[in-house]
Amino acid sequence: MTVLSLVIFLPLAAALGLAAVPRAPRRAVLAAWIGTSAVDLALVAALWIRYGTGGGAGSDGIAYEENARWIPSVGAGYHVGVDGLSMPLLALTALLFLACAVYSVRQEHRLRAFAVLFLFLETVCLGLFAALDLLLFFVFFDLSIVGMYFVILLWGHGERARSALTFFLYTFLGSLVLLLGFIGLYLGADPHTFDMVELIRRPPLDGSPGLAALTLLAIGIGLGVKTPVVPFHTWLPPAHTDAPAAGSAVLAGIMLKMGTYGLVRIAMPMLPDAWRRYAWVPLVIGLLGVLYGALVALAQDDLKRLVAYTSVNHMGYVVLALGAAGFSGGTAARELAVSGAVTQMVSHGLVTGALFLLCGVLSDRAGSYAIGRYGGVARGAPVFAGLTAVAAFASLGLPGLSGFVAEFQIFTGAIGAGRAGVAAAAALSVLGVLVTAGLFLRVLHRVLLGGPGELTGRVTDVRRPELAAIAPLLVLSLAVGVAPRPLLDTIAPLSDAVVALVAR
Amino acid sequence: MNENPADLAPELCVLIAAVLGLVNGLFLPRARQWWVAGVCAAGLLAGLVVAGLAATRPDLAAFDAFAIDPITHVTRIAVLATTAAVIALAAATVRGHPRETEFYVLTMLSALGAITLGASSDLLVLVAAYLLASIPAYALAGFGKDAPGTEAALKYYLMGAFLGILMLAGATLLYGVGRGTAYGPLRDGLGTAPAAAVGAAVVALLAGLLFKAGAVPGHYWVPDVAEGAPPVVAAFATTVPKIGAFAALLRFGADALPPGTFDWAPLVAVVAAATMTLGNLAAFGQDNVRRLLAYSTVSQAGYLLVPVAMAARGDLAEPALLYYAAAYAVTNLGAFAVVVAVGRDDLDGYTGLLRASPLLGASLAVCLLGLVGTPPTAVFVGKVLMFGAALDGHYAWLAVLAAVNSVASVFYYLRWIVPTFGKPRPGLRPARAPTAIAVALAAASLALGLASGIALSL
Numbered sequence: 006m007t008v009l010s011l012v013i014f015l016p017l018a019a020a021l022g023l024a025a026v027p028r029a030p031r032r033a034v035l036a037a038w039i040g041t042s043a044v045d046l047a048l049v050a051a052l053w054i055r056y057g058t059g060g061g062a063g064s065d066g067i068a069y070e071e072n073a074r075w076i077p078s079v080g081a082g083y084h085v086g087v088d089g090l091s092m093p094l095l096a097l098t099a100l101l102f103l104a105c106a107v108y109s110v111r112q113e114h115r116l117r118a119f120a121v122l123f124l125f126l127e128t129v130c131l132g133l134f135a136a137l138d139l140l141l142f143f144v145f146f147d148l149s150i151v152g153m154y155f156v157i158l159l160w161g162h163g164e165r166a167r168s169a170l171t172f173f174l175y176t177f178l179g180s181l182v183l184l185l186g187f188i189g190l191y192l193g194a195d196p197h198t199f200d201m202v203e204l205i206r207r208p209p210l211d212g213s214p215g216l217a218a219l220t221l222l223a224i225g226i227g228l229g230v231k232t233p234v235v236p237f238h239t240w241l242p243p244a245h246t247d248a249p250a251a252g253s254a255v256l257a258g259i260m261l262k263m264g265t266y267g268l269v270r271i272a273m274p275m276l277p278d279a280w281r282r283y284a285w286v287p288l289v290i291g292l293l294g295v296l297y298g299a300l301v302a303l304a305q306d307d308l309k310r311l312v313a314y315t316s317v318n319h320m321g322y323v324v325l326a327l328g329a330a331g332f333s334g335g336t337a338a339r340e341l342a343v344s345g346a347v348t349q350m351v352s353h354g355l356v357t358g359a360l361f362l363l364c365g366v367l368s369d370r371a372g373s374y375a376i377g378r379y380g381g382v383a384r385g386a387p388v389f390a391g392l393t394a395v396a397a398f399a400s401l402g403l404p405g406l407s408g409f410v411a412e413f414q415i416f417t418g419a420i421g422a423g424r425a426g427v428a429a430a431a432a433l434s435v436l437g438v439l440v441t442a443g444l445f446l447r448v449l450h451r452v453l454l455g456g457p458g459e460l461t462g463r464v465t466d467v468r469r470p471e472l473a474a475i476a477p478l479l480v481l482s483l484a485v486g487v488a489p490r491p492l493l494d495t496i497a498p499l500s501d502a503v504v505a506l507v508a509r
Numbered sequence: 510m511n512e513n514p515a516d517l518a519p520e521l522c523v524l525i526a527a528v529l530g531l532v533n534g535l536f537l538p539r540a541r542q543w544w545v546a547g548v549c550a551a552g553l554l555a556g557l558v559v560a561g562l563a564a565t566r567p568d569l570a571a572f573d574a575f576a577i578d579p580i581t582h583v584t585r586i587a588v589l590a591t592t593a594a595v596i597a598l599a600a601a602t603v604r605g606h607p608r609e610t611e612f613y614v615l616t617m618l619s620a621l622g623a624i625t626l627g628a629s630s631d632l633l634v635l636v637a638a639y640l641l642a643s644i645p646a647y648a649l650a651g652f653g654k655d656a657p658g659t660e661a662a663l664k665y666y667l668m669g670a671f672l673g674i675l676m677l678a679g680a681t682l683l684y685g686v687g688r689g690t691a692y693g694p695l696r697d698g699l700g701t702a703p704a705a706a707v708g709a710a711v712v713a714l715l716a717g718l719l720f721k722a723g724a725v726p727g728h729y730w731v732p733d734v735a736e737g738a739p740p741v742v743a744a745f746a747t748t749v750p751k752i753g754a755f756a757a758l759l760r761f762g763a764d765a766l767p768p769g770t771f772d773w774a775p776l777v778a779v780v781a782a783a784t785m786t787l788g789n790l791a792a793f794g795q796d797n798v799r800r801l802l803a804y805s806t807v808s809q810a811g812y813l814l815v816p817v818a819m820a821a822r823g824d825l826a827e828p829a830l831l832y833y834a835a836a837y838a839v840t841n842l843g844a845f846a847v848v849v850a851v852g853r854d855d856l857d858g859y860t861g862l863l864r865a866s867p868l869l870g871a872s873l874a875v876c877l878l879g880l881v882g883t884p885p886t887a888v889f890v891g892k893v894l895m896f897g898a899a900l901d902g903h904y905a906w907l908a909v910l911a912a913v914n915s916v917a918s919v920f921y922y923l924r925w926i927v928p929t930f931g932k933p934r935p936g937l938r939p940a941r942a943p944t945a946i947a948v949a950l951a952a953a954s955l956a957l958g959l960a961s962g963i964a965l966s967l
Binding site: 027074075076077078079081140143144147148151155158159166170173174177178181182184185188189191192219 | 828867878881882883884885889890893894896897900901905908909912913915916919920923927930961962965
């Protein structure tokens with residue numbers, strides 16, 4: 006067993022251990038949960054440092070590879086590894102789960118079960134980003150749905166049963182369509198295999214563009230539901246609104262990335278011809294997501310719903326960038342677009358995770374997300390106000406924070422690709438930034454500044470665990486914004502490789 | 510011609526155990542009839558060992574009518590293992606019943622019929638196996654001697670008798686036009702036969718097999734038996750004979766029909782589509798867990814028919830069907846074992862199960878989510894193979910329909926899982942022994958999924 010497998014399964018082992026001790030005292034549960042997540046984060050950090058210094062990577066840029074037989078008769082194996090795409094996402098996952106654990110220190114309701122479920126989800130998310138086998142990827146993809154369903158159902162608020170069911174049915178349908186697409190890849194490969202590395206080396210369905218298009222459609226819908234892209238996003242607002250704060254943070258911060266991660270990892274390199282031919286589809290859908298998400302967010306009075314819709318907007322940039330990468334044109338520009346997409350995934354995870362936890366603080370104190378019922382919160386809760394302001398600015402793409410680095414690369418890449426249509430789409434999507442800026446300024450204005458609202462008196466400042474959970478996320482966002490080099494250097498070989506694979 | 514009875518050792522083990530059990534039961538006092546369960550279990554275990562050994566030897570056919578190949582091996586092992594679980598489940602619930610011995614013996618004989626059904630490569634043996642698998646099951650359905658049980662038994666019997674006659678007519682017709690009853694000669698003979706006659710005969714033959722499989726249009730008995738018969742019988746009747754029926758369907762579709770005369774795939778594909786859809790739609794509104802499970806087994810039969818339809822269209826069909834059937838049997842039996850353990854039929858009766866008995870609640874969740882097809886349970890791997898078989902046979906619409914149905918099924922399985930998280934109602938005390946069996950079956954379902962590589966390589 007390699008270190009990577011240890012990283013993946015350590016939280017699961019801790020979850021099983023916690024589940025086996027029914028009367029564990031509260032402090033012990035918390036210590037086990039936070040301790041496990043912290044150890045896992047430290048391990049991931051160590052993996053990244055070693056990866057960054059060139060250690061452990063094979064010829065194809067994959068490090069810490071492990072390939073064990075699982076179902077050899079259908080060519081599926083336990084194949085995991087790390088490259089420039091998965092490394093940042095693994096780190097993001099470990100960090101955000103630790104933040105959620107720290108944030109939940111004051112959780113009263115069924116703490117042990119909550120910890121067990123979150124540790125289980127941590128294994129699932131880490132496993133997904135490390136998986137190099139389609140079937141293994143799918144196993145984790147599906148389990149993430151089941152785990153999050155129970156998080157929303159058992160610890161949510163409002164119409165949680167309904168939202169949870171919508172979430173389950175919708176994303177489960179997406180996952181099964183995705184599975185059909187995977188089977189399409191499997192059957193198209195010669196010899197039949199689910200192994201991603203093999204499938205990337207020899208793209209399946211090379212000679213049959215019709216089948217390749219259908220397979221891409223299935224994979225696109227499956228991943229699109231998860232991302233979510235615009236026609237398939239309707240499960241997201243209720244799920245986010247009714248999920249507990251930590252659940253929303255994980256759902257938005259990590260699980261939405263599974264969709265776009267799959268596009269970069271699976272759809273683009275395995276179906277390069279089809280991706281190039283239909284690159285306008287993600288381009289248009291991404292643009293739609295950017296504009297629609299921003300405009301609908303603008304109309305929200307519920308703070309959590311607003312943040313949820315900005316997720317649609319932010320993930321729209323990612324999809325748009327990946328679409329732009331499928332057009333012929335300047336290689337450097339397209340590499341920039343892919344690099345921007347990956348940076349945006351990381352940035353969105355940090356910032357939106359922080360925003361949802363801040364929403365949780367608000368709901369914890371006053372039990373409401375209604376923007377109109379707050380006002381002048383900054384006076385009584387200055388630290389909260391500061392954190393919210395930084396998160397909002399990061400989310401709207403202020404230079405010096407991570408969102409800017411990502412969006413700047415995406416726009417530059419898409420406009421620089423040398424196609425009028427792509428450039429027009431990118432130019433239109435800049436409008437999205439404008440709307441997001443407007444809506445976040447509105448939130449800051451209405452909630453933090455101005456005269457006191459009816460619930461303002463109940464909002465006390467962030468407590469120490471909350472601060473300890475949220476501040477590191479924003480500090481990292483700032484770090485990426487100021488000194489993006491370490492992150493970009495990790496991503497660069499991957500984005501070069503993806504662009505080269507798509508262009509073949 | 511191979512006429513070595515030793516090749517039938519697993520079947521003989523079951524038969525001998527059944528006969529020994531019957532004879533013993535005649536002389537044992539009522540309080541000590543559990544001994545018969547021991548005899549039957551020993552016979553099943555011996556059969557399992559012999560079947561496992563036989564699976565390592567090359568394929569052959571005994572008596573020209575009994576194929577011994579991977580289909581038979583898997584059918585044997587799955588039927589023997591699940592029957593052993595049923596006997597164990599029964600031993601905990603019918604202990605001290607006036608007709609305890611009869612229960613075990615009838616179960617054994619029906620299981621023997623299921624194995625023969627899956628192994629027969631001759632229409633006459635197929636019909637005989639159908640009767641052997643069915644008649645003890647009719648008696649078992651009425652085992653409780655109460656009104657619902659009697660109704661269930663009567664419905665089961667009437668449907669079985671009617672569709673059995675149709676099946677016999679189909680076999681006769683096939684013999685008439687194909688000049689043979691063994692699948693090999695039949696395949697040659699049917700090549701020149703009139704297509705309409707072959708079509709009518711196949712449809713009639715299918716009637717009986719679909720009845721055993723609990724698929725549309727032969728599914729009407731399933732909910733009544735599941736609800737009316739004692740829970741252990743319901744568990745048995747909706748699980749074990751199905752394994753044999755699906756194996757028989759696969760074998761018939763792959764071996765008996767020559768390519769070109771009769772299009773097997775579209776017919777079975779339509780039946781599969783109807784079965785999974787109707788089963789799901791009917792399951793939505795059920796408040797009785799046994800009826801819910803019954804309709805769930807109907808929809809599962811629909812998924813199982815997908816690889817049957819693809820029998821002659823690709824290499825994935827056979828492993829898909831066999832793996833799915835075994836996975837389904839273990840998982841479905843696990844869900845029924847939870848019902849036996851809790852002893853309640855209404856959904857409300859399961860409120861708080863996860864807190865009252867965490868292991869049993871978790872087993873229920875594993876089995877039901879398994880039936881949905883959630884990884885890493887066994888049914889998930891079965892479903893992946895099933896989708897693969899459908900796409901491989903260029904039946905993408907069927908795969909899409911199966912996917913949509915799987916999603917729809919989440920709804921009613923969740924209706925059952927969600928209450929288990931609530932506050933336990935007073936008096937929720939699951940029985941010990943069935944709980945252990947349910948946990949074992951749920952664990953087996955997980956293990957079979959995780960170790961599917963080993964199982965599939967056989």
